[in-house]
Amino acid sequence: xxxxxxxxxxxxxxxxxxxxxxxxxxxxxxxxxxxxxxxxxxxxxxxxxxxxxxxxxxxxxxxxxxxxxxxxxxxxxxxxxxxxxxxxxxxxxxxxxxxxxxxxxxxxxxxxxxxxxxxxxxxxxxxxxxxxxxxxxxxxxxxxxxxxxxxxxxxxxxxxxxxxxxxxxxxxxxxxxxxxxxxxxxxxxxxxxxxxxxxxxxxxxxxxxxxxxxxxxxxxxxxxxxxxxxxxxxxxxxxxxxxxxxxxxxxxxxxxxxxxxxxxxxxxxxxxxxxxxxxxxxxxxxxxxxxxxxxxxxxxxxxxxxxxxxxxxxxxxxxxxxxxxxxxxxxxxxxxxxxxxxxxxxxxxxxxxxxxxxxxxxxxxxxxxxxxxxxxxxxxxxxxxxxxxxxxxxxxxxxxxxxxxxxxxxxxxx
Numbered sequence: 001x002x003x004x005x006x007x008x009x010x011x012x013x014x015x016x017x018x019x020x021x022x023x024x025x026x027x028x029x030x031x032x033x034x035x036x037x038x039x040x041x042x043x044x045x046x047x048x049x050x051x052x053x054x055x056x057x058x059x060x061x062x063x064x065x066x067x068x069x070x071x072x073x074x075x076x077x078x079x080x081x082x083x084x085x086x087x088x089x090x091x092x093x094x095x096x097x098x099x100x101x102x103x104x105x106x107x108x109x110x111x112x113x114x115x116x117x118x119x120x121x122x123x124x125x126x127x128x129x130x131x132x133x134x135x136x137x138x139x140x141x142x143x144x145x146x147x148x149x150x151x152x153x154x155x156x157x158x159x160x161x162x163x164x165x166x167x168x169x170x171x172x173x174x175x176x177x178x179x180x181x182x183x184x185x186x187x188x189x190x191x192x193x194x195x196x197x198x199x200x201x202x203x204x205x206x207x208x209x210x211x212x213x214x215x216x217x218x219x220x221x222x223x224x225x226x227x228x229x230x231x232x233x234x235x236x237x238x239x240x241x242x243x244x245x246x247x248x249x250x251x252x253x254x255x256x257x258x259x260x261x262x263x264x265x266x267x268x269x270x271x272x273x274x275x276x277x278x279x280x281x282x283x284x285x286x287x288x289x290x291x292x293x294x295x296x297x298x299x300x301x302x303x304x305x306x307x308x309x310x311x312x313x314x315x316x317x318x319x320x321x322x323x324x325x326x327x328x329x330x331x332x333x334x335x336x337x338x339x340x341x342x343x344x345x346x347x348x349x350x351x352x353x354x355x356x357x358x359x360x361x362x363x364x365x366x367x368x369x370x371x372x373x374x375x376x377x378x379x380x381x382x383x384x385x386x387x388x389x390x391x392x393x394x395x396x397x398x399x400x401x402x403x404x405x406x407x408x409x410x411x412x413x414x
Contacts, residue, residue: 008195014173023090034082036164047156063253113139115197122203125153148181190215223385225255232343
């Protein structure tokens with residue numbers, strides 16, 4: 001606990017330094033950190049290989065290995081994320097609202113940094129750079145607790161960024177990593193309320209549930225992704241095929257991949273044979289209800305399948321007689337992440353957008369677009385599936401709070 005307390009003190013001191021920085025100074029630091037990641041990519045990849053080897057020895061699931069693996073391209077992607085954040089407008093200091101009272105008081109509602117943000121995440125080392133970039137640009141210090149599976153990768157990325165900060169004359173404690181792999185440390189971290197203003201867990205359902213239930217620090221819940229695609233009776237089936245294949249197979253180990261397909265019974269005979277053939281080319285296992293089983297050869301779906309985030313080459317399928325039944329099914333099993341409808345009927349599209357309860361709802365597009373980079377926010381801190389205080393991809397503005405600046409000329413309250 002003593003080590004965590006020191007990290008908290010370091011971060012608390014750092015946040016006041018960061019809040020004083022100009023936008024141009026922050027941008028220069030972010031660009032330098034991006035260049036450092038690319039320059040030191042060989043070092044980062046060597047450390048990442050240690051994590052990969054350990055994961056394979058332990059029999060880690062291929063989807064999780066994919067989340068863990070770094071490549072030159074992915075490191076360039078991390079650097080590009082930092083560069084994009086540098087190019088985004090700084091939210092700090094933005095005047096959100098101006099009020100002038102009858103008594104002459106002038107009130108401004110201004111964006112300000114949250115302070116110290118703690119992020120607990122699992123097997124995705126790119127989160128280390130993403131979290132730093134967004135927190136730094138929004139004036140926040142960050143304390144990171146990555147998963148034990150990625151400890152070497154996270155330490156390497158953090159080291160490169162901290163060295164870059166020191167070279168620029170900036171406090172390295174803008175980013176700190178809890179290096180201990182002891183699970184008990186997480187339980188201590190979630191009680192560090194004296195120093196940490198906000199916690200964001202990123203990972204599987206178990207991690208998120210544990211943090212939400214045990215933290216005495218305010219938490220933004222980033223949920224798991226049991227994402228659906230609904231193929232309406234008015235769908236363009238060629239469009240539907242392309243969207244489903246992309247959403248399911250483009251990358252399986254991510255929270256915005258399609259895990260469940262809902263099909264209007266009017267189109268199942270025309271869609272399913274072609275779709276099943278295409279999915280099997282990607283080795284996707286299909287688990288369907290009785291109606292699906294009558295059209296294609298597949299594994300019978302269970303109740304559990306409809307609520308499952310597989311992170312694997314598996315998809316569940318359900319037929320429905322109407323859009324209302326589709327929406328009801330999705331709202332029952334959704335994790336409130338990303339849901340999509342494929343339809344050419346405007347009324348059905350609007351109904352789906354209005355009635356499906358999720359952070360991101362799509363019409364005729366893949367759920368894979370739920371991403372801060374794709375939304376133009378730069379590297380994201382996570383996808384919030386709750387409704388307070390942020391929802392969906394969380395960019396710079398979601399990492400700020402606000403305060404009221406009140407100017408008077410001697411007014412006193414009568």
